[in-house]
Amino acid sequence: MKQLVLLGLVFAVIGLAPFVISSEFTLNLVIMVLYAALLGQAWNILGGYGGQFSFGHAAYFGTGAYTVAVLQVQLGINPWLGLVAGGVMAMLVAAFIGFATFRYGLRGSYFALVTLAFAEVLRILSNSVPFTGAGVGILIPLDQSAANFQFASKQGFFWVIWVMTLAAFATVWWIGKSRFGAQLMAVRDNEDAARALGVEAFKVKMGAIMLSGLFSGLAGVFYAQYFLYLDPYIAYGPAISIESLLVPIVGGLGTLFGPLLGAIGLHLISEATRELIGDLPGISLVIYGIVLVIMVLFMPRGLAGLVRRLWPKPAPAKAQATEGGHA
Amino acid sequence: MLEVRGLVKSFGGVKASNNVSLSVPEGRITSLIGPNGAGKTTLFALITGFHKPDAGSVHFLGEDITGLPPEKIAQRGMVRTFQIVQPFAGQTVRENIAVGAHLHVQSRADALEKAEDVAGKVGLGDRLDMDAASLTVAGRKRLEVARALATDPKLILFDEVLAGLNPSEIRDVIPVIRAVREEGVTILLIEHVMQAVMSLSEHTWVLNQGALIAEGTPADVVGHPLVVEAYLGKGMAERIAKREAHHA
Ligand SMILES: Nc1ncnc2c1ncn2[C@@H]1O[C@H](COP(=O)(O)OP(=O)(O)OP(=O)(O)O)[C@@H](O)[C@H]1O
Ligand SMILES: [Mg+2]
Numbered sequence: 315m316k317q318l319v320l321l322g323l324v325f326a327v328i329g330l331a332p333f334v335i336s337s338e339f340t341l342n343l344v345i346m347v348l349y350a351a352l353l354g355q356a357w358n359i360l361g362g363y364g365g366q367f368s369f370g371h372a373a374y375f376g377t378g379a380y381t382v383a384v385l386q387v388q389l390g391i392n393p394w395l396g397l398v399a400g401g402v403m404a405m406l407v408a409a410f411i412g413f414a415t416f417r418y419g420l421r422g423s424y425f426a427l428v429t430l431a432f433a434e435v436l437r438i439l440s441n442s443v444p445f446t447g448a449g450v451g452i453l454i455p456l457d458q459s460a461a462n463f464q465f466a467s468k469q470g471f472f473w474v475i476w477v478m479t480l481a482a483f484a485t486v487w488w489i490g491k492s493r494f495g496a497q498l499m500a501v502r503d504n505e506d507a508a509r510a511l512g513v514e515a516f517k518v519k520m521g522a523i524m525l526s527g528l529f530s531g532l533a534g535v536f537y538a539q540y541f542l543y544l545d546p547y548i549a550y551g552p553a554i555s556i557e558s559l560l561v562p563i564v565g566g567l568g569t570l571f572g573p574l575l576g577a578i579g580l581h582l583i584s585e586a587t588r589e590l591i592g593d594l595p596g597i598s599l600v601i602y603g604i605v606l607v608i609m610v611l612f613m614p615r616g617l618a619g620l621v622r623r624l625w626p627k628p629a630p631a632k633a634q635a636t637e638g639g640h641a
Numbered sequence: 642m643l644e645v646r647g648l649v650k651s652f653g654g655v656k657a658s659n660n661v662s663l664s665v666p667e668g669r670i671t672s673l674i675g676p677n678g679a680g681k682t683t684l685f686a687l688i689t690g691f692h693k694p695d696a697g698s699v700h701f702l703g704e705d706i707t708g709l710p711p712e713k714i715a716q717r718g719m720v721r722t723f724q725i726v727q728p729f730a731g732q733t734v735r736e737n738i739a740v741g742a743h744l745h746v747q748s749r750a751d752a753l754e755k756a757e758d759v760a761g762k763v764g765l766g767d768r769l770d771m772d773a774a775s776l777t778v779a780g781r782k783r784l785e786v787a788r789a790l791a792t793d794p795k796l797i798l799f800d801e802v803l804a805g806l807n808p809s810e811i812r813d814v815i816p817v818i819r820a821v822r823e824e825g826v827t828i829l830l831i832e833h834v835m836q837a838v839m840s841l842s843e844h845t846w847v848l849n850q851g852a853l854i855a856e857g858t859p860a861d862v863v864g865h866p867l868v869v870e871a872y873l874g875k876g877m878a879e880r881i882a883k884r885e886a887h888h889a
Contacts, residue, residue: 493743493748500729503732504730507728513744
């Protein structure tokens, strides 16, 4: 309950941004932080709460993005409908990948590699079929109106990403308070023990990957409408997969607020490096790699773990600190 | 309530389970003993769906459950504990037990409350908010029992819940196991601690090299020549008999 209040408070404060920020540049920054938090939270559902480390979340992101773009450009379907279709398609792709991997009990690095392979297959496919624009990419024609999911000002986009991100965070809050979440974390921590207690590990993991895919897909839809251009490398390339996992790892795996902290932290770092070194191509991946190594070595509980250490929650007399899923 | 017929399981060349048949009666505590590597844990794994038998069948409450996955078997009311304890590390004792409680309880609050209840029964009531990973060995064994109990099972298979405990801890846990039975739960246990087998169980099966070699009351079974041989080596039963004849 306390977490829900905190969540409401945090999003209310973020919701002040369009009223107090007049600079488009700064508002764009807030939008990109929310967008990264959404990507990260999507990954966190499966990776942080479910313990299934995916290296291929671009598969869902790209599917969401291409769905809204292709429906619009090729079939003239309204992007608001495309948003729904994009979320659903991403979820179906997630269901397919989940079925193909969990059915055969793939875990750990095998699961990670197979998800990476799926994303790469989709990248190559989108690079060769004509309706995605193949290697040239796909350009969504500029036609600014709210009915067309293209806003003249950044404020409209802000509210879309705010709602999407809030929905993802509310879902994860629910996970932390539900039977589904308890079973998911049990599967993460010890699958055999969970099954011995009657937990349907396969179903639980399917639920997690589909929710995860849904929110990644929504991030993809948002990206397509915000930037109006996609190509196979943007949509299905490894950069999105890496960003998806880096955000919650930096912020705190399996915690509600971790992805938000991670998104803020990573954006601060990348803005700082841009100030210091300028816009070198590929520099962000280098920085991400360094950050990942530092986090894994020195702060395995991420920024949320750091926050918890600085402000320990008032624990009952005999209790010890427990962070699993509760930061 | 549990009928095991002709279970066979080989790992490579090792016959870990060799044509094992047994029948567990409802409402009792029965036990399974045998030397290390006899195939006791393997038999539990076969019964609860963690391994698929090469041959044979398992019936529970009159229904064929051979080949069902472990979660389905747990849902029908048979759960096992693990000899090598398997806590959900990083989660509290309360959260660990609640996973079991969730088998029949939808609401999180109710499951957590039930976990508290069960923790009290097994003597973990004062460690509810501790990380399961920081429990002592004895604490973890109790946690195994508690999680299984929280699923409201009809039959529990305990795999060496007393191993690694000191004599005073064993004395503490034995009444816990008895109390479980008093609540109407049938128990089959694997145990090396003979004191516990003797005091808890009415009927015992002896397994050696994958096969059942004897059964009966614990007192009968320990004097059985095949059992003595299984534990102490070939020819031992004969030598003991000779020595006893000599002394007489
Ligand atoms: N998964 C497995 N793969 C290969 N061999 C196995 C496997 N599980 C058990 N075995 C072998 O099967 C035999 C029986 O092992 P099991 O663990 O069932 O014995 P146990 O009676 O429980 O012994 P202990 O008293 O030491 O627990 C042993 O020889 C063991 O090495
Ligand atoms: Mg064993």
